Amino acid sequence: AIDNTAVRNGQIKRLEDVRRQRDPKRVAAALAVMEEAAETGEGNLLEVAIEAARARATVGEISDAMRQAFGDHSAVPEVVSDIYGPAYEDDPEYKTIVSRLGSYAQTLGSKPKIMVAKLGQDGHDRGAKVIASAFGDIGFEVLAGPLFQTPEEAADLAVREKVQVVGMSSLAAGHKTLAPQLVQALKDRQAENVIVVVGGVVPRQDYDYLMEHGVAAVFGPGTNVLDAANSIIDLLEGKRRNI
Incomplete structure (x- = not known):
């Protein structure tokens, strides 16, 4: 069985290590560029997301930058009948x-x-x-x-x-x-x-x-x-x- 608590704690530790070792100013600048690209629709969003990742922004931070413009995706399954x-x-x-x-x-x-x-x-x-x-x-x-x-x-x-x-x-x-x-x-x-x-x-x-x-x-x-x-x-x- 997978110990999901241990997996979660291990991932939190890795995120803490990443945040401690990265350049905060570089991360903030990259995320600001992402937010602007998402809000204006100008530029290549994938490209700026990759640059943010190279600056060691986390997936959560990259998602939050896009969420400011796009909001949350809501996936509601539909029930199909008569199959x-x-x-x-x-x-x-x-x-x-x-x-x-x-x-x-x-x-x-x-x-x-x-x-x-x-x-x-x-x-x-x-x-x-x-x-x-x-x-x-x-x-x-x-x-x-x-x-x-x-x-x-x-x-x-x-x-x-x-x-x-x-x-x-x-x-x-x-x-x-x-x-x-x-x-x-x-x-x-x-x-x-x-x-x-x-x-x-x-x-x-x-x-x-x-x-x-x-x-x-x-x-x-x-x-x-x-x-x-x-x-x-x-x-x-x-x-x-x-x-």
């Missing part, structure tokens, strides 16, 4: 799960709502989109959260949208930090009834840690979509199960 369903409509297991979820929704009075969340700097969203689309076809109401959320932002969105389940997609080794923070953020908002599950590249040896910190189920590499859906229905019905 998974038509491909599996004749599958007996698929039919059983759709029927089971339909019965649960009838009892609930509405479709159960699940939010697929991408937290931190993990921008790998293809798997999350596949799950969101498949679960939508199965019968869940699906909310695809924006990329790069903090646990607190995800918790705010989950509470605002009144979801029953948050599925955190983790493909960048941040699960041992971000998942417990998400669970705590929900508790802080009196939303501890929201079920948190984690899916993605999660080593088997990390499962117990996540479960001990409030995660209800972990879906690792190779998990069958229908098995995952069945597990989440179990959780909604109060049966704790992990696969």
Whole structure:
């Protein structure tokens, strides 16, 4: 398993070393040129970014210089429907799960709502989109959260949208930090009834840690979509199960 805390601390140390060894005036001048190029649209932005990097400006500082002019990019995934369903409509297991979820929704009075969340700097969203689309076809109401959320932002969105389940997609080794923070953020908002599950590249040896910190189920590499859906229905019905 990757110790993301050690990786983060090591990167902070390297950044501190870079800042200590560089020429602050040269960095400031290079970043000022970048800001001007971004704001005016004059000059080659890539060229001045490279010059800023040569002056040992960090990626964060270079990004901030452009952010002054362009603002933040907001990536909001869209959920595509009618892809998974038509491909599996004749599958007996698929039919059983759709029927089971339909019965649960009838009892609930509405479709159960699940939010697929991408937290931190993990921008790998293809798997999350596949799950969101498949679960939508199965019968869940699906909310695809924006990329790069903090646990607190995800918790705010989950509470605002009144979801029953948050599925955190983790493909960048941040699960041992971000998942417990998400669970705590929900508790802080009196939303501890929201079920948190984690899916993605999660080593088997990390499962117990996540479960001990409030995660209800972990879906690792190779998990069958229908098995995952069945597990989440179990959780909604109060049966704790992990696969």
